[in-house]
Amino acid sequence: MLELFADLVLMPLIAFLFGLVLVLMARRVRAKIERRVGPPVLQPIYDIVKLYAKKTQISHGLMHDVSIMMLLGGFITAEIFLPVPGLDGLAAEGDLVTLVYIMMVPMLGLALGVGSCANPNGSIGISRALTSMLAYDVPFVVVIAGALIHYGSSNLIDVVRIQQEGGVSTWGVTTMPLLAFAGLIAMHGMLGKEPFELYIAPAEIATGPMVEMSGKYMGALFVMQCFQFYTVGVLYVTMFLGGGEMWLTFLPKVAAVIFISVAITNVFGRYKTEDVIRWMWRWPTAIGLVGLAFVMLKVN
């Protein structure tokens, strides 16, 4: 019981702290590519403290506030169902499918919050965000289905165990490389990185989910980004890179996965919404389906 309680506290905490590192890494990598020095090590923490301490904290009603709670709550829950080295949390009580759907709760929370701000520009952002979600989730579910069939279990603890018992040759990335590749692309879309960053649209502040978010609302979105980096990275490592045996190898793997995403993102422009859909439904989905065919051949 005490152990479980420790899991419940530690898992989200580690996720947040390592998420800060990942955010820092993303900003540093971008700075290096643009030949800047980049922010100091503690900059993500400064940012969060600054945002929470701001004097201007504008709320657009109760739903706006509740959405912020759903946002954090959804990700905290997701961390508890995602096994990491030594900490299984509640991963045995809900499986990968549950996790995927829990990860949609923050998305729904954000969407409801932005909608209740009554800013049409925010609604446009959510319309784009949900459309991109539909775009990248189609290859993502192909990948999930293939991986689940391959491992024969949707319990993430089993998925990790199968890969660790057999070593690198049983890692998802070696046994189903096509699905791993499609999954990487879908994950890149999930992180909202160029060329799929239409919904965040940082270049047009007036249009996007963030338009009415100030102070700690923005701070919560920042925290959400930390969680998102970490969750997506850990999920990918769990499914394809052998999960975590020990923290010393696990965290670098997570960082490496996120590094791929943040390194390639800077060389792209931005796709229009319909182009995101067409691209995502065409290439990663096709690659994923071919990978799925190989998995089915092996299973039968």
Add this chain to the structure above:
Amino acid sequence: MIGLLDTLLVLALLTTVGLYVFGANRFAGYIGMAAYAAMTVIVVLVGQTLSGGETAVPSAMAFTVLGYPMTWRIDGLGWFFALLTTGAGFFAAWYMSGEWNEAQPNKRIQHGTLALNVLAMLLLVSSGDFLSLFIGWEIVSWAAFAMMTQLGGPAATAALRYLLYALAGAMALFAGILIVRSATGSFAFEDFAAAVPNLPTATKWVLFVLFTAGFGVKMAIVPFHLWQAPAYSFTPGASSSFLNAVSARMGLFALTLVLIKLMGPALLAGMDIAYTWFDARSALLWLTAITMIVPTYIALMQTDARMLLAWHGIGQGGYMLLGILVGTPLGLAGGLLHTFNYATYQMALMLAVFAVVHRTKTADLDELGGLITRMPFTYITLLMGIIGLAGLPPMNGFVSKWMIYKSLLNTAQPLLLIAAFIGTLGTILSVYKLIHNIFLGQLRLEHREVKEAPLSMLLPMLTLAGIGFVTGWMPGLALSMVDIAQSALGIGLQPHHLGGVDLPNGSLNMLWVVGVLIAAIGVGALIFYFLGNRRWEVSQYDNYAGGHFLSADVRYHFSHEFYPGLARVIGPWYRGWVVKMERGLQTLVAVLGDLSGGVFRFAHTPFYLLVAVSLGLLWVGLFGKI
């Protein structure tokens, strides 16, 4: 000897007569509530008998038609659908008990048709052989038709189309039943179940196609789906939500009865289609996959809140049939549980939408917005409902969909799993559009004075949403009811506990999932309220517009064409394929109708009669059994 089932049917009959006579009374809603509550109690008692080891509760009512016995009895499967029927009737009557009732011009018809539908559906689910099944089926079809046509207008037009389908379906059903009779020598379910494995493959195929088409019309499986959304949407609120929640599920009941209980999934899986990888079961599974995806994305394109939900109803029916056809205990439990869950959240959603219509006089998603400040409780109902419909935790829709996904995984059918996932993704987009366009964004000037729906309408809505939440948190409660239905199917039960199911390769315990989710949102609330500077609330219209001119005098709500990017991708496909198919089918039906009408009226009627009689006699002569 008057048993429980007889009491139930007599009570339903008395309610129908009583409400038809006294339906215009202002207390009619309460009379209905009391009657449906009493029926629900009787159904619960029947359930206790059934879970006590009885296989069926018989009725004393029995006829002999041309030497064939016709009986009524209710088994676990029928019981499950009877419970949904009386429950939905109760909530519909509750909704009609106050202000709604007073605003209706046709109170008597609304109450009367509701009671008639409940009676018809109870008769159908308690049918004991193919003869009573056919009669129940016909009564259900006509009762639904009476409900849909009560106000005329677009619903009646669509209902006429339904009638055409239903008549064709009834013919198919009738032909199927005659073949059953000629193959087994009786109309009894047991005889058919015993004889069907030994029938020739061609007969099995004919039966499969006839029954699937006949029942599929009611269930609105693609391609028999075109009538349902408009017919269900434009009937008055309580009737419409009753139709949406349970009426189409009668098709599911009959399909489950014939395909799963009598024929069995193994038999269907053995009926291979030559030169393909398909068999009867997998072909129907793929039809359900299309039913999950296509209507869902059609729903996404709707601009009328009622139509949007009704189209989702068709899509959700696909999930139920999918789970049931998978045929494993887990899949069956998932499909049946989804039927229950769907009834709770769809009814809550429809009632909430009709509460909005009641207050604002419109269901046009382009003409609403910002109502969250005016109708907060209706908003909460709709929010809980859409979370259920989208199949996200913590609501009950997630549990049943999870079981269906899991059964597909365990039977290694990844493509169907992907189809189910894709349907769910579309649902998420579509339900967000629903709640956003009605409740979020900017309030329109003409809706500034709108009041919250009255308690008589709010309470049933909130209760249904509450049931959805509780059975999401503790799915074991609903799964115990599913057990009774499943025990009648002879495929085995899915072991479960209060929180969900334990499986060797990935379990689900909603007690933890929901508990942790709520606790985590609580942590989110603590962080929000106790960390950082104080928030202050501004007017809804105090927005940052990035230099554009947006003021409180000019309301702007981004609602028309909510997903323009997606519309540009699937819009051409929608217009090119779905709309054309619909028009084509309509034209085809019209042409066929004209043609046959013309032939019958102007050509040689006696000649055709002679041909028909001769052919019938020839058939009797050749096969000699009827």
